[in-house]
Amino acid sequence: MTLTNGFDIFKLLNKAQYRAVSSEAPTVAILAGPGSGKTHTLTSRVVWLIDNAGIQPQDVIVATFTNKASNEMKTRIGQALGGGREKSIIIGTFHSIARRYLVKYGNRIGLDPKFGIADDSDSRGIITRICKRLDASIEPPIARAWISRRKAKGTSDEQIVKDKKGKSVESQALERCFEEYQSQLERSNLLDYDDLLVRCVELLRKFPQCVSNIQTVLIDEYQDTNGVQYDLMKLLAQQHRRVTIVGDPDQSIYGWRSAEIKNLHRLLRDYPGTDEISLEENYRSSSCILDIALKVIQQDQERYKKVLLPVRDKGTRPVLRKLKSSNDEADWIVSEIKRIRLLSGNMIDFDDFAILLRSAALSRHVESALGREGIAYRMVGMCCLG
Numbered sequence: 001m002t003l004t005n006g007f008d009i010f011k012l013l014n015k016a017q018y019r020a021v022s023s024e025a026p027t028v029a030i031l032a033g034p035g036s037g038k039t040h041t042l043t044s045r046v047v048w049l050i051d052n053a054g055i056q057p058q059d060v061i062v063a064t065f066t067n068k069a070s071n072e073m074k075t076r077i078g079q080a081l082g083g084g085r086e087k088s089i090i091i092g093t094f095h096s097i098a099r100r101y102l103v104k105y106g107n108r109i110g111l112d113p114k115f116g117i118a119d120d121s122d123s124r125g126i127i128t129r130i131c132k133r134l135d136a137s138i139e140p141p142i143a144r145a146w147i148s149r150r151k152a153k154g155t156s157d158e159q160i161v162k163d164k165k166g167k168s169v170e171s172q173a174l175e176r177c178f179e180e181y182q183s184q185l186e187r188s189n190l191l192d193y194d195d196l197l198v199r200c201v202e203l204l205r206k207f208p209q210c211v212s213n214i215q216t217v218l219i220d221e222y223q224d225t226n227g228v229q230y231d232l233m234k235l236l237a238q239q240h241r242r243v244t245i246v247g248d249p250d251q252s253i254y255g256w257r258s259a260e261i262k263n264l265h266r267l268l269r270d271y272p273g274t275d276e277i278s279l280e281e282n283y284r285s286s287s288c289i290l291d292i293a294l295k296v297i298q299q300d301q302e303r304y305k306k307v308l309l310p311v312r313d314k315g316t317r318p319v320l321r322k323l324k325s326s327n328d329e330a331d332w333i334v335s336e337i338k339r340i341r342l343l344s345g346n347m348i349d350f351d352d353f354a355i356l357l358r359s360a361a362l363s364r365h366v367e368s369a370l371g372r373e374g375i376a377y378r379m380v381g382m383c384c385l386g
């Protein structure tokens with residue numbers, strides 16, 4: 001399959017990926033494990049929908065979970081489509097897409113178009129002040145998480161029933177804090193991140209014509225959507241009900257941010273006839289790594305079952321060592337680096353090794369051990385993994 005500009009981005013697709021990219025079904029669910037080319041497939045589907053199925057770029061919405069992912073996707077789509085056509089596609093995080101519609105049409109639901117955004121630290125500050133003033137024994141971080149969870153739930157029928165049941169156990173102090181927080185935001189013409197989604201849902205429910213041009217909606221990392229994001233996805237796609245999602249239920253990392261694994265079943269229920277496609281080949285890891293990862297994850301009896309077949313060779317068997325102290329761990333890591341380097345006749349150099357830490361605070365012992373052995377190292381991305 002060649003594009004109108006003669007570029008053949010599809011030649012790199014395997015059979016299952018190709019089927020997903022060119023599926024004629026209105027709704028497509030691509031469910032696959034890590035490193036199986038999900039993002040690559042989603043990007044190619046956007047290109048196919050525009051170049052092959054004739055959908056106009058400005059009628060396509062692609063939602064991702066980070067700005068970085070959006071930018072990368074835009075670049076890749078741009079390279080394939082050419083002619084700057086990617087510039088008209090609405091690609092962004094759920095929040096940026098919601099903000100865009102609210103700026104344009106928010107006055108229809110009584111929003112001042114000059115609204116500001118309360119970022120995390122603004123929200124924290126407002127809630128801390130309210131908690132102090134209320135003099136209730138609620139911790140501001142708990143109140144904040146509760147408020148955010150409440151907004152993120154969305155408004156599906158299941159959820160409303162649950163909310164009604166839950167009301168009696170919700171503490172009055174939290175309710176009060178919630179109300180005060182909302183009126184403070186309103187007085188200051190601010191929306192927090194959750195409000196962007198909630199208000200956009202309200203807008204699109206009342207004024208579906210705001211998205212009447214939208215032909216198709218594609219979602220990356222679908223496993224991380226929460227209730228309100230699901231509502232938003234449905235509303236954005238309400239005109240033609242054409243949705244493509246890619247995700248890996250095993251990789252859901254936003255449980256704490258109300259990501260709902262149930263959203264997958266909800267999608268299959270709400271969009272009967274969804275073309276379910278699994279990508280089984282893994283391009284990233286050796287079979288030894290995949291075997292161990294599967295053994296861990298398969299302990300979850302309720303997981304959505306899917307296969308992961310290595311394309312790469314067997315590789316080296318991963319080793320799990322439990323040592324008595326952080327010092328012992330650090331010494332062992334350094335001795336392993338030296339051993340492996342020696343075994344390779346110094347072909348493997350120090351900058352071929354990476355040591356991953358769950359948090360930067362854990363680096364002290366490792367850094368001392370490396371220092372003792374005179375091994376130069378570089379600390380990168382002082383950000384936690386866990």
Ligand SMILES: Nc1ncnc2c1ncn2[C@@H]1O[C@H](COP(=O)(O)OP(=O)(O)OP(=O)(O)O)[C@@H](O)[C@H]1O
Nearest residue numbers: 012013014033034035036037038039040041283284
């Ligand atoms: N058909 C293919 N042939 C060769 N390489 C491929 C193919 N599909 C994907 N890849 C490569 O596999 C790697 C993983 O691709 P990609 O990032 O799209 O996977 P992913 O499933 O989105 O990963 P993750 O689960 O981590 O988000 C990339 O280096 C990509 O270029």
